[in-house]
Amino acid sequence: MSEKVLMCGNEALGEAAILAGVDGYFGYPITPQNEATAYMARRMPEEGRVFVQSESELAAINMVMGAAATGARAMTSSSSPGISLMQEGISYLAGLELPCVIVNIMRGGPGLGSIAPAQGDYFQATRGGGHGDYRCIVLAPASVQELVDLMQLAFDLADQYRITVMVLGDGILGQMMEPVELRKLPRRDLPEKTWAITGARGRPQNILRSLLMTDNQLELHNKHLQEKYAGICKSETRVEQFDVDDADVICVAYGIAARVVKSAVIVARDEGIRAGWIRPITLWPFPTDAIGMAAEHKGREFLVVEMSCGQMLEDVRLAVNGKAPVRFYGRAGGAVPTVEEVLEQIRKIAPVIVD
Amino acid sequence: MSEKVLMCGNEALGEAAILAGVDGYFGYPITPQNEATAYMARRMPEEGRVFVQSESELAAINMVMGAAATGARAMTSSSSPGISLMQEGISYLAGLELPCVIVNIMRGGPGLGSIAPAQGDYFQATRGGGHGDYRCIVLAPASVQELVDLMQLAFDLADQYRITVMVLGDGILGQMMEPVELRKLPRRDLPEKTWAITGARGRPQNILRSLLMTDNQLELHNKHLQEKYAGICKSETRVEQFDVDDADVICVAYGIAARVVKSAVIVARDEGIRAGWIRPITLWPFPTDAIGMAAEHKGREFLVVEMSCGQMLEDVRLAVNGKAPVRFYGRAGGAVPTVEEVLEQIRKIAPVIVD
Amino acid sequence: MMAGNFLEEVIIAGFGGQGVILAGKLLTQTAMKKDLKVSYIPAYGPEVRGGTANCMVVISDESVACPLVVSPTSLIVMNKASLLKFTPALKSGGLMVMNRTLIDVAAGRDDITLLEVPADDIALKLDNPRGANMVALGAYVTARGILTVDDVAACMPDVLAKRYHDTLEANIKTLKAGAAYIREHYDAVVS
Amino acid sequence: MMAGNFLEEVIIAGFGGQGVILAGKLLTQTAMKKDLKVSYIPAYGPEVRGGTANCMVVISDESVACPLVVSPTSLIVMNKASLLKFTPALKSGGLMVMNRTLIDVAAGRDDITLLEVPADDIALKLDNPRGANMVALGAYVTARGILTVDDVAACMPDVLAKRYHDTLEANIKTLKAGAAYIREHYDAVVS
Amino acid sequence: MQTVFSRTPTLKDCTTHYCPGCGHGLAHRLVAEVIDELDIRSRTLGIAPVGCAVYAYDYIDVDMIEVPHGRAPAVATGMKRMRPNNIIFTYQGDGDLASIGAAEILHAANRGEKITVIFVNNAVYGMTGGQMAPTTLLDQVTATTPRGRSQQNDGFPLRICELLTVLPGTAYIERCSLHDPKHIRQVKKAIRRAFEHQVEDKPGLTLVELLSPCPTYWRKSPKEAMAWIANEMTKVFPLQCFKEPEKS
Amino acid sequence: MQTVFSRTPTLKDCTTHYCPGCGHGLAHRLVAEVIDELDIRSRTLGIAPVGCAVYAYDYIDVDMIEVPHGRAPAVATGMKRMRPNNIIFTYQGDGDLASIGAAEILHAANRGEKITVIFVNNAVYGMTGGQMAPTTLLDQVTATTPRGRSQQNDGFPLRICELLTVLPGTAYIERCSLHDPKHIRQVKKAIRRAFEHQVEDKPGLTLVELLSPCPTYWRKSPKEAMAWIANEMTKVFPLQCFKEPEKS
Amino acid sequence: MVQKELTAHIKINSERCKGCGLCVWVCPQKSIAIDKISNNMGYFPACTDDVGCTGCAMCALICPEAAIEVYRDNTTQTDTASVTSTSGKDNA
Amino acid sequence: MVQKELTAHIKINSERCKGCGLCVWVCPQKSIAIDKISNNMGYFPACTDDVGCTGCAMCALICPEAAIEVYRDNTTQTDTASVTSTSGKDNA
Ligand SMILES: Cc1ncc(C[n+]2csc(CCOP(=O)(O)OP(=O)(O)O)c2C)c(N)n1
Ligand SMILES: Cc1ncc(C[n+]2csc(CCOP(=O)(O)OP(=O)(O)O)c2C)c(N)n1
Ligand code: SF4
Ligand code: SF4
Ligand code: SF4
Ligand code: SF4
Ligand code: SF4
Ligand code: SF4
Ligand SMILES: [Mg+2]
Numbered sequence A, B: 001m002s003e004k005v006l007m008c009g010n011e012a013l014g015e016a017a018i019l020a021g022v023d024g025y026f027g028y029p030i031t032p033q034n035e036a037t038a039y040m041a042r043r044m045p046e047e048g049r050v051f052v053q054s055e056s057e058l059a060a061i062n063m064v065m066g067a068a069a070t071g072a073r074a075m076t077s078s079s080s081p082g083i084s085l086m087q088e089g090i091s092y093l094a095g096l097e098l099p100c101v102i103v104n105i106m107r108g109g110p111g112l113g114s115i116a117p118a119q120g121d122y123f124q125a126t127r128g129g130g131h132g133d134y135r136c137i138v139l140a141p142a143s144v145q146e147l148v149d150l151m152q153l154a155f156d157l158a159d160q161y162r163i164t165v166m167v168l169g170d171g172i173l174g175q176m177m178e179p180v181e182l183r184k185l186p187r188r189d190l191p192e193k194t195w196a197i198t199g200a201r202g203r204p205q206n207i208l209r210s211l212l213m214t215d216n217q218l219e220l221h222n223k224h225l226q227e228k229y230a231g232i233c234k235s236e237t238r239v240e241q242f243d244v245d246d247a248d249v250i251c252v253a254y255g256i257a258a259r260v261v262k263s264a265v266i267v268a269r270d271e272g273i274r275a276g277w278i279r280p281i282t283l284w285p286f287p288t289d290a291i292g293m294a295a296e297h298k299g300r301e302f303l304v305v306e307m308s309c310g311q312m313l314e315d316v317r318l319a320v321n322g323k324a325p326v327r328f329y330g331r332a333g334g335a336v337p338t339v340e341e342v343l344e345q346i347r348k349i350a351p352v353i354v355d
Numbered sequence C, D: 001m002m003a004g005n006f007l008e009e010v011i012i013a014g015f016g017g018q019g020v021i022l023a024g025k026l027l028t029q030t031a032m033k034k035d036l037k038v039s040y041i042p043a044y045g046p047e048v049r050g051g052t053a054n055c056m057v058v059i060s061d062e063s064v065a066c067p068l069v070v071s072p073t074s075l076i077v078m079n080k081a082s083l084l085k086f087t088p089a090l091k092s093g094g095l096m097v098m099n100r101t102l103i104d105v106a107a108g109r110d111d112i113t114l115l116e117v118p119a120d121d122i123a124l125k126l127d128n129p130r131g132a133n134m135v136a137l138g139a140y141v142t143a144r145g146i147l148t149v150d151d152v153a154a155c156m157p158d159v160l161a162k163r164y165h166d167t168l169e170a171n172i173k174t175l176k177a178g179a180a181y182i183r184e185h186y187d188a189v190v191s
Numbered sequence E, F: 001m002q003t004v005f006s007r008t009p010t011l012k013d014c015t016t017h018y019c020p021g022c023g024h025g026l027a028h029r030l031v032a033e034v035i036d037e038l039d040i041r042s043r044t045l046g047i048a049p050v051g052c053a054v055y056a057y058d059y060i061d062v063d064m065i066e067v068p069h070g071r072a073p074a075v076a077t078g079m080k081r082m083r084p085n086n087i088i089f090t091y092q093g094d095g096d097l098a099s100i101g102a103a104e105i106l107h108a109a110n111r112g113e114k115i116t117v118i119f120v121n122n123a124v125y126g127m128t129g130g131q132m133a134p135t136t137l138l139d140q141v142t143a144t145t146p147r148g149r150s151q152q153n154d155g156f157p158l159r160i161c162e163l164l165t166v167l168p169g170t171a172y173i174e175r176c177s178l179h180d181p182k183h184i185r186q187v188k189k190a191i192r193r194a195f196e197h198q199v200e201d202k203p204g205l206t207l208v209e210l211l212s213p214c215p216t217y218w219r220k221s222p223k224e225a226m227a228w229i230a231n232e233m234t235k236v237f238p239l240q241c242f243k244e245p246e247k248s
Numbered sequence G, H: 001m002v003q004k005e006l007t008a009h010i011k012i013n014s015e016r017c018k019g020c021g022l023c024v025w026v027c028p029q030k031s032i033a034i035d036k037i038s039n040n041m042g043y044f045p046a047c048t049d050d051v052g053c054t055g056c057a058m059c060a061l062i063c064p065e066a067a068i069e070v071y072r073d074n075t076t077q078t079d080t081a082s083v084t085s086t087s088g089k090d091n092a
């Protein structure tokens, strides 16, 4: 086990990408993820790899597309407005089935908003802000260590499924420092990238295209994508649970918000309230089954906490499917819920149990 | 009542915008909405109004922003990939609360996809493909006549609520010709645009900004937006229903798909199947109450039909909230469901009632 | 004109340059002018030029629910590729107008009314080499009996771009030649 | 060192140029090296330069659930604006280190342990005019008793950028002066 | 008998989807010929535009990718940085390169990316039905300039070569024309020079602009279209080598 | 006593958020002075960039809007077309205008939009913490060029005036500098000429580039920063009037 | 058909040809014409009787469909055809 | 402080001043210095005793905070100050 170092999330995600063997980083500065771009500007050339500061996020995602098309591991990172500019590109990446990793260190919105931490891009990430039917795998780390580990998983998932993996954190995750072990995780057994465009030597030409105009090709392609997505749902859903079994109130939150909520749940238990906690680690695929199962238990209520006006809320409601009441507490536009605020909500829902 | 003329949807929407008093059209060519841009290129100067072919969709949405900021009625139109490029701009428009109208004549995706009709941008339109918590009003006409009427409503709604209104149709709606009456609808009583930037004469400077960094301003702004959105949900939800009262199976579809489904429902009734039909006209706000009420009736099933892999499906499931089974039939990537296919699905669900 | 409740679903198909789009619009416009409910959808293909073109016209006395035509009640095919593509979809009992000049194969259906019209030949004879579409339309209208060729002729100025109005007369003549051909050869089917 | 279960939540606040970010990182690094669980969040404000800066440090013997500090158990304030902003949030029974050189108002709380340290004066006297942060940190560490100034001094090279390593000695001296001040004036509170 | 001219192997043996007399077919052939002459088929990577030539990969038999409208130079950057030993070219129309993709070509050129750009200027948007392009001539009638392009409303024909020549990152910039056999030869030479420059791994971006006929949306016969290039287009877009590559 | 110099009314009476010695404050003042001198405050509409000057509306007392990063020229187009009698200006940094917004400025210029662009070139991204801008000099160290800007990896300093001068849609292009009182006077004159051109409703876009100090991310004292402009920046960005507006 | 000694001739792939007429236009020998019978795509292709053909390859050079091949007697050597394409050795 | 006949003087708004020192640098008369006492924002502002001030306005011209006003005796008339700002008549 390597030693722990104190590192901010933005730098740690860069180092994790290097551990994962990223070949090219393409990005454009934006707060609160700037340390990532700066870190890569320094580290990538040290590793003999490619760093390009693109002229825009639009260019960045297209550079990623080009790099990924050659079979290289490619990534970009940005924050909310920059990710919005990538939506056309992301839809193309989905259509072309090119693997890559996009980091979104979210800030307050809409518009220029603020540089304060937020979780307002959940819909964009999980539903596809671009056009057409497609999905990205969305990973939501809650600590710098988890960020380091999930970044590496992200590259593997991307290659395994030929898919865009988005790592979604908020400004705090990017800025905060925590001790991390920069451990290199074992790489999955991955398929060869026979589809990559590298020069048609000794094989027929490879074509990467998303325009499919004849013979129902595009519908077949969509079917193929949907099947792939279904497979990912089956195999790659991740969730963390805590004190759920006997809970009267189950809190659902992700990322930094989940840590605030966990503190609240711990205090609530101390107060004699049977609170539990579910933290989706993959936002897509969403842990629908875990939450659905938790909802089977009669008399339970759910509390969704987000740094947004209620976006994951919809996924929780879809998972619960009317079997239990689902309440919501959110702070928006860069504000962060406090332990005390969440506790207040928990107290409203659940009775104190005197054992 | 003025005479009916045969007009394709793309041209009709342009003429409707002119009836609604649009001051500026800014757009970039893309199939299958090109007739709209070409029509406006011809008609706007005839009316002494502004037509600009922008260098891109990115520029188009920002030109719309500029025009709207001066208090003018402004619009753009495009199709799926072009709308993806507008996502940052749309988030800004939401933050700035600028009224405007965006038409999306959807095509097959993801990526370049095809120019065939599709409904794969439902998530993008209703959840906000841009960053942050915001909503656009989304109108989904099902005929050229309704397109003409809703375009005019769109400008009124935009001005009344200082919001972006998106008119969502598929390629068929843009291309098909139907008889239309180019009737001018009465304009709503609208608030004065005191916020517009027109020159600070005799009043303090007006500032339109979305960067709100201090004193929780951004959260307050988000609260204000959410309240506005709640008000719109209360007042502006529109839905069409047909044969719902005694139905064993209720079909939900919008736009052109809804017309296919309606034909199927009619045939099903002829076959002795008690089928009904709900067509959301506003996709946001979604007619949650209408569908939720329909779901109260025991023993019913719902069938959602889309030209996508299942997007509105989520809204229907959220509205039904576990009270009834919700099934889905979709065609993707530019394919259109046929009456026969939908009938097949209806037959599977509902028994034939022999009266 | 047909009486009672009806739903006529037409597909007109051919080469890019054969004027099927115009024929479809003209049919739709005419039906609209006769206070029928109509819809019209052009198929826009991937090819810039060339390839096949087709359009879907729905005519009804009730408002048109589904504007898409999958199984037409009538089919006008101007070339072989279109015949091959659309014949299987034609409803049993339906009507087919086939451009015999360019189609040298059989329709292969005996459950339909087949009208074989040498559309290009007729047009060429009338010195209107691009008029095969009008011949076929005249034939269709006459056989189907929902509208008359005079109705159609009256609407031609609405649909033809102004700069082509000098061809009006020739086109009307060609249209009527199509009608005449049907009356001459298929009098039995004229409704 | 403190025994048993504990959760120390610190806010360090001051002017942009006062080195509160560095002090926070140093504190966090030291705690980490002593095998405690830690987290550190800098506040990044809208202003490019100037304005107030602050950071949140959490130290615990159990893994840190919530890294955000709303009600700190300890507060180090380097200027008046910070004092006014954060004092109300300090937990009852908490510890406050106040830079007396730049703050001429009272804390206004009698339910806390208040340490008034003339941080800038002390630093200036040691010819380390930018060392007020070290004075305050030394004072805090000494009073709080979770870590020692020697622990902190040992970690300084990890946190200070290489190009400033020539200031190590001066900074350690300044740090210890802060500790000494506390021992001298507030011996009672030293844990 | 000796074969004086035959189809080059890298041009696939199939019919194009282009209109009769369209310049894209010509341009494809010339690119394919150069690839074969330089013997670089198996290490060339192409980027198709969004425009009439979107199917370029159906005709040019090298590894290719189709990318978002206008972004080819950014994609090429990603590719070239990953695979500096491959020969990378973009094939872009005037709408693709000069309108929506203006920022990407400008910055790829300014960075001096070692890529080759084949820029097909037909003064119109072909694929979408004949709308105004940035390169549309003044007074030219298009679907979106029904009264002819007006300088006041629509601005000036944009001269890409002149613009990019200003940038030190460009190594070779030439404008040629496809309007007759003599000029077609010149086009081929230019394309060859551009590819050669890249093959020799010399610094800087190379770009060849081709004035190319779109008979369909110019509403001209193929012959008239060629004449229009010679008589009208070249007045606004003078044929010229704007920047000579250094000799090796 | 006579007032030789005082704060002009359109410059709001408040403290800026800029670093000591930053050029934005100077640029704001000069713009405000010109607005007052031309007596156009009540019909001037300003567009703030995304960059350090994002709060320009807090200082310049005219109607203003804040728009997406780089898109000010497109927004200005929408505004000017709607309100041709208003005076519209954008205020943009080098990242905003020359990097992400390259397409928008190029096309607004090419269309000859009747707007005035105040282009503040400080060779760095100030707002986001000192990253490389397109105008960063070779070898200049920034957050994203820790070893100095390398021509090979990062391309050349982009000269916007030289580029836009090529376009017939531009009417007046001048590069000036804020590095000493004499040059500040020249800046003011240039800004005045640009606005005057628009006030007289003459065709074409007007742009004034200002070499402007960012002491913070150049890691220099304000005085050193001024010297660096004079000694280094002007070598790469020569001070010059590239295009004279026609006399009225 | 006039019998004559062929020093050069061309081969037009009439199924590829779209009848654009550019070859007809550029042939210095007026050796090419447009056919009266359309091909399977519906186009009227170019045709030739090779009379007068010098093998200058102008036609092939301008053909957008690469539908023309040009052959010439080995002994003749004029300078017009500089566009012979080589097949890449590297097309493994 | 030396008493002298003032023909010109400046007024520095020391709360606005950020102590950048540019005015100190450009003053031809060396009439400006940086103060030793910081203002409320924490900056050390510029200060002057007006000795030697000619009213040339160089300092005002370069001040990024517009923190300096310059006054001059009506009778004196030098050419240096060409930057007097007018208040817009139109600020209704
Ligand atoms: C983002 C986006 N916007 C618009 C389009 C529609 N579109 C396809 S090709 C094209 C322009 C083609 O013109 P050009 O680049 O000149 O190529 P040409 O067809 O003339 O060869 C446009 C606008 C698109 N596919 N994507
Ligand atoms: C789409 C988007 N990308 C990136 C950013 C982050 N950002 C804000 S300002 C800026 C650059 C500022 O540099 P410049 O335009 O030179 O202005 P300066 O601060 O130097 O005056 C960037 C990249 C953003 N707000 N939006
Ligand atoms: S539309 Fe123009 S560019 Fe496109 S294929 Fe036809 S002729 Fe060529
Ligand atoms: S960072 Fe630079 S540009 Fe921004 S305010 Fe500070 S000195 Fe000015
Ligand atoms: S090779 Fe020359 S002479 Fe022979 S047909 Fe072709 S153009 Fe005519
Ligand atoms: S140039 Fe080619 S396509 Fe055109 S007519 Fe001649 S052979 Fe046919
Ligand atoms: S007005 Fe001139 S002389 Fe007086 S203080 Fe200012 S710079 Fe110095
Ligand atoms: S120039 Fe202005 S801000 Fe700078 S020191 Fe002088 S008065 Fe202060
Ligand atoms: Mg073009």
Ligand SMILES: [Mg+2]
Pocket: F051, F093, F094, F095, F120, F121, F122, F123, F124, F125, F126, F133
């Ligand atoms: Mg800058």
